[in-house]
Amino acid sequence: MLGIIARFLRILNSETEPGQISLGFCFALIVGLTPLWSLHNVVVLLLVLILRVNVSAFLLGFVFFSGLAYLLDPIFHSIGLALLTNVSLEVVWTSLYNSTLWRLERFNNSIVMGSLVFSIVACLPLYVVSTILIRRYRAHVLAWVQRSRMMHLLKASKLYRAYQSVSGVGGSA
Amino acid sequence: MMKWVRWGGFLAFLAVMGTVTALWWVFVDGVVRRTIETEGTGIVGARVELEHADLSVFPAGLALTGLRITDPDRPMTNAVEVARVTFAVDPLNLLRRKVIVDEMTVEGLRFGTARTRSGAVASRSSGGGDGTLGDGLSEVASAFSLPALEAPDVKTILAEENLETLQLIETLKADVQQQMQQWTQRIKDLPGKQTFDTYRGRIEKLKGATRGGLGGILGGVGEIRSIQTEIERDLADIKNTHKEFGTTLASLRARLKEAVDAPQADVRRLREKYSLSPQGLANLSGPLLGQHIGAWARQAVAWHERLKPVLQRVKEAGDGGTGPEVIKPRRGRGADVRFKETHPVPDFLVRRAKVSLELDIGDLAGEIQNITPDQDVLGKPLIFKFSGEKLEGLRSVVLKGSLNHVQPANPRDRVDLRAQGYRITAVPISTQPAWPVALKRGVADLRVGAGLRGNRLTANFTCNIKSMNITAGKHNDSNPLTMALSSAVSGLSSLSIRADLRGTPDDYAIKVRSDLDRILKRAAGNLVRDLTSRFEKRLAAAVSRKVKGPLKELQSGFAGLNGINGDLAHRLAQGNDLLGSALKQGVSPGGLPGGLKLPF
Numbered sequence: 001m002l003g004i005i006a007r008f009l010r011i012l013n014s015e016t017e018p019g020q021i022s023l024g025f026c027f028a029l030i031v032g033l034t035p036l037w038s039l040h041n042v043v044v045l046l047l048v049l050i051l052r053v054n055v056s057a058f059l060l061g062f063v064f065f066s067g068l069a070y071l072l073d074p075i076f077h078s079i080g081l082a083l084l085t086n087v088s089l090e091v092v093w094t095s096l097y098n099s100t101l102w103r104l105e106r107f108n109n110s111i112v113m114g115s116l117v118f119s120i121v122a123c124l125p126l127y128v129v130s131t132i133l134i135r136r137y138r139a140h141v142l143a144w145v146q147r148s149r150m151m152h153l154l155k156a157s158k159l160y161r162a163y164q165s166v167s168g169v170g171g172s173a
Numbered sequence: 174m175m176k177w178v179r180w181g182g183f184l185a186f187l188a189v190m191g192t193v194t195a196l197w198w199v200f201v202d203g204v205v206r207r208t209i210e211t212e213g214t215g216i217v218g219a220r221v222e223l224e225h226a227d228l229s230v231f232p233a234g235l236a237l238t239g240l241r242i243t244d245p246d247r248p249m250t251n252a253v254e255v256a257r258v259t260f261a262v263d264p265l266n267l268l269r270r271k272v273i274v275d276e277m278t279v280e281g282l283r284f285g286t287a288r289t290r291s292g293a294v295a296s297r298s299s300g301g302g303d304g305t306l307g308d309g310l311s312e313v314a315s316a317f318s319l320p321a322l323e324a325p326d327v328k329t330i331l332a333e334e335n336l337e338t339l340q341l342i343e344t345l346k347a348d349v350q351q352q353m354q355q356w357t358q359r360i361k362d363l364p365g366k367q368t369f370d371t372y373r374g375r376i377e378k379l380k381g382a383t384r385g386g387l388g389g390i391l392g393g394v395g396e397i398r399s400i401q402t403e404i405e406r407d408l409a410d411i412k413n414t415h416k417e418f419g420t421t422l423a424s425l426r427a428r429l430k431e432a433v434d435a436p437q438a439d440v441r442r443l444r445e446k447y448s449l450s451p452q453g454l455a456n457l458s459g460p461l462l463g464q465h466i467g468a469w470a471r472q473a474v475a476w477h478e479r480l481k482p483v484l485q486r487v488k489e490a491g492d493g494g495t496g497p498e499v500i501k502p503r504r505g506r507g508a509d510v511r512f513k514e515t516h517p518v519p520d521f522l523v524r525r526a527k528v529s530l531e532l533d534i535g536d537l538a539g540e541i542q543n544i545t546p547d548q549d550v551l552g553k554p555l556i557f558k559f560s561g562e563k564l565e566g567l568r569s570v571v572l573k574g575s576l577n578h579v580q581p582a583n584p585r586d587r588v589d590l591r592a593q594g595y596r597i598t599a600v601p602i603s604t605q606p607a608w609p610v611a612l613k614r615g616v617a618d619l620r621v622g623a624g625l626r627g628n629r630l631t632a633n634f635t636c637n638i639k640s641m642n643i644t645a646g647k648h649n650d651s652n653p654l655t656m657a658l659s660s661a662v663s664g665l666s667s668l669s670i671r672a673d674l675r676g677t678p679d680d681y682a683i684k685v686r687s688d689l690d691r692i693l694k695r696a697a698g699n700l701v702r703d704l705t706s707r708f709e710k711r712l713a714a715a716v717s718r719k720v721k722g723p724l725k726e727l728q729s730g731f732a733g734l735n736g737i738n739g740d741l742a743h744r745l746a747q748g749n750d751l752l753g754s755a756l757k758q759g760v761s762p763g764g765l766p767g768g769l770k771l772p773f
Contacts, residue, residue: 045189049182077507084510097512103269111507 016054018134024048024057025130026123031058032065033072034115039105072118073111080114202226205235216482217252219243220292234261243292244285251288256281260523271518277526284532327708327715330447336716337442338435342723345428349730352421356737363414364407365744369751375400401752408748415741422734432727436720440713448705458670458687461602461610466634466672467683473623474630474678477586484555485578486546519547528559535564539572548578554585568594585626592619597638608646608655610662615641623674630681632674639667654700661696662689 027048031041048058069076084093096102106112206226213221224239237258244252260277267273379396523544530537539559545551554577562569574588595617603610615638623632646659670687 042190046183046186049186049189050178050180051182052177052179073507081508081510090512093510094512098515100265100268106270108510108512109507110510114507 017052018131018138019127020052021054021057021134022127022130023051024054025061026127027053028058028061029065029122029126030116030119032062033069033076033119035106035109035112036066038112038116039101040116069115072115076114076118077110078114079118080110080112083113083117084108084110201228209237209240213242214294217242217245219245219248219252219294222292232261233264233267234259241286241288241292243288245293248291248293249288251286251292252284254281254283254286255279266518269518270520272521273518274523275525277523279526279528282528282530327711330443330712331715331719334443336436336439336719338432338439338716338720339723341428341432341435342720342727345425345432346723346727346730348428349425349727349734352425353730353733353737356418356421356734359414360737360740360744363411363741363744364748366747368407369404369747372400372404372751404748404752408745408752411741411745411748415738415745418738418741422738425731425734429727429731432724436713436716439716440709443712443716444705444709448708458685458689459683461689462670462687463672463683463685465600465602466674466685470623470632470674470681470683473588477625477678480576483544483546484548484576485581485584514550517550519545519550521545521547522551530559533565534567535561537561537564537570537572549581552579554579566596566598567592570595583627585624587624588622590619590621592617595619602643603645606647607652608658610643610645612638613642613644615639615668625678628677630674630676630678632672634670634672634674636670637667638670641666641668654697654704657697657700658693661692665689665692 027044030044034041047053048055083089093108096107107116202225205228206223209223209226210221213223220243222239222241222243223237225237227236227238229235235258238256240253240255240258241251242253244250257280258277260274263271263273263275376397379400521544524542526541526544528539528541530539537559538561539557541555541557543551543553543555545555548554554575556573556575558571558573560569560571561567564570570590570592572588572590575586577585577587597612597615597617599614600612601609602612617636617638620635621632623630625631643662643665645662646655650656650659665688668688670685672683672685674681674683676682
């Protein structure tokens with residue numbers, strides 16, 4: 001747990017672009033919330049690796065969102081089923097259903113559809129909000145945190161040693 | 174733009190994918206094996222074991238070795254054991270998540286093999302018993318019990334049975350008593366001798382008053398009219414009450430007659446229950462052979478119930494049957510929605526499975542076509558045919574049929590079995606201690622045809638047994654009836670049996686006919702008639718003795734009611750007399766006391 005918190009602080013405090021960290025969270029949102037062995041996750045993995053995305057943020061986000069997915073599965077099922085059984089979308093789904101690639105994607109499963117739509121829709125707000133928060137953190141909180149008495153105490157603690165131990169590992173753009 | 178791309182990441186991606194593929198390659202067989210075991214165990218409700226799975230990519234196919242499926246009702250027995258299953262899968266359809274197998278080979282298929290350790294799983298609930306595949310004999314035995322073949326003891330019967338006559342007598346007695354109380358209370362309030370005496374006194378008094386001149390005469394006329402009206406009103410009350418009582422009494426008397434006749438009905442009922450009638454003797458095939466046929470039918474129905482998920486998938490139409498279909502999900506895995514396909518193909522299909530079936534009597538070879546839970550998509554039914562010749566104790570056997578669920582709302586299943594030269598040895602037909610019967614040996618030709626259309630089950634069973642040897646009865650048997658029956662069946666060398674089954678899978682009736690009916694009726698019909706007649710006489714005498722006392726008591730209870738009836742009749746007569754005599758003495762309508770007539 002301490003290691004995860006330390007890694008999170010390391011990401012926030014690094015020189016990495018806030019956009020790269022946010023994008024890492026966004027990709028993690030998709031991979032974490034949707035069933036892991038889905039075709040779209042291969043594409044997301046390719047994007048994570050070839051784009052200058054913060055991999056540490058991606059991995060950390062993946063762990064967090066995977067846990068969250070278990071709680072949200074019933075909601076995903078409802079969203080997916082509502083979309084897949086929507087009469088006005090039937091023509092679209094029927095044409096996708098007759099395509100081998102989309103069948104391989106298993107879009108017609110209620111949880112795959114529900115979680116994919118939910119995570120894609122949630123990506124943009126997550127990107128914007130997390131970018132703003134990281135910027136504000138660095139501008140207003142980071143300097144104050146560094147100077148605070150509490151931070152001095154923290155630097156002497158086990159947590160800080162854990163933070164230092166991960167220092168220099170991953171996370172760079 | 175280039176600031177956002179790192180081309181080295183592509184190499185990392187290839188490395189990750191390569192690693193995943195390599196791991197898949199190394200572990201896939203184990204994963205497939207464990208998946209089959211886990212999923213199979215979940216579906217069957219008992220342990221499913223697989224020794225080895227070999228997945229090949231080029232060509233795409235799977236070979237399974239040593240598949241054992243535990244019978245959930247008998248954990249120390251495998252319901253099915255297969256030595257080896259091999260099949261090739263259409264790879265293009267596999268990408269579309271459709272498992273299409275053109276040809277499957279099933280080698281060494283065996284049923285009911287013993288297990289070295291229990292295959293029970295903890296999650297399966299115990300008990301229940303519905304749809305189990307036990308021999309089913311015990312369940313149907315009660316429906317085909319033999320009638321009593323020994324002369325029953327009348328005393329024992331009457332000690333155990335509740336006579337309906339006694340119940341009728343008791344109820345009627347209580348009702349008579351209640352009516353007695355009610356009517357005694359009611360007639361107390363009716364006008365009686367005292368009231369009529371009062372009227373008489375008033376009339377006498379008026380007679381004296383007529384001597385008081387014209388004014389007295391006219392006043393007396395009014396008073397007489399008033400008394401007359403009062404008497405008539407009282408008489409009407411008595412008359413109505415008498416009429417009402419007459420109805421009650423008639424109803425109670427009718428019930429008394431029923432109670433008097435009831436012993437005959439009791440005798441008839443007990444005779445039918447405890448005595449073998451000549452008609453019962455003519456239908457002895459049912460009790461003797463029906464339980465075996467019933468057990469087979471029950472097993473067949475239970476197997477069919479288990480095969481249902483293989484034949485038909487549970488689907489929910491999105492909008493009244495025309496829209497997309499929602500395939501019911503397994504918990505936590507969502508629901509798969511199916512849409513109209515340009516070229517519809519089932520999700521799972523084995524076009525042809527060649528099966529070699531290893532039975533105790535020898536090997537059967539067979540073929541099953543169109544194994545799919547989506548027959549409505551394929552448009553073809555599942556058909557099967559198994560056959561074998563020169564088997565151990567069986568010259569030839571052919572089992573064929575079709576399970577047609579192409580129209581899921583109107584399924585039509587049919588199975589036909591034809592076995593020839595089946596050597597029967599030591600089959601118990603009746604295990605009743607009074608008359609044990611066993612088929613020691615015989616050679617049977619068997620034909621069974623069964624069909625299930627929707628929920629309507631029909632089956633025909635024909636069996637001709639030749640070179641037959643039957644043993645019947647016990648040593649030192651002194652019962653003339655069972656001796657006659659034993660003698661009749663022991664001499665049989667051939668037998669023809671026919672059974673018809675009609676009903677639904679949950680509730681069906683089996684009608685069995687055979688030569689036995691005619692033979693037994695001829696051999697022991699007169700004897701049974703005589704025994705039944707004697708039994709009936711003894712039973713009638715004993716029932717009569719038992720109900721005599723209570724019946725007498727009941728009849729004496731009616732004396733009180735008759736007394737009430739007499740009392741009411743007497744009051745009525747008294748009232749009428751009074752009215753008559755009063756009028757005679759001068760209170761005639763339109764007249765005056767003393768016989769004077771009015772001019773108007």
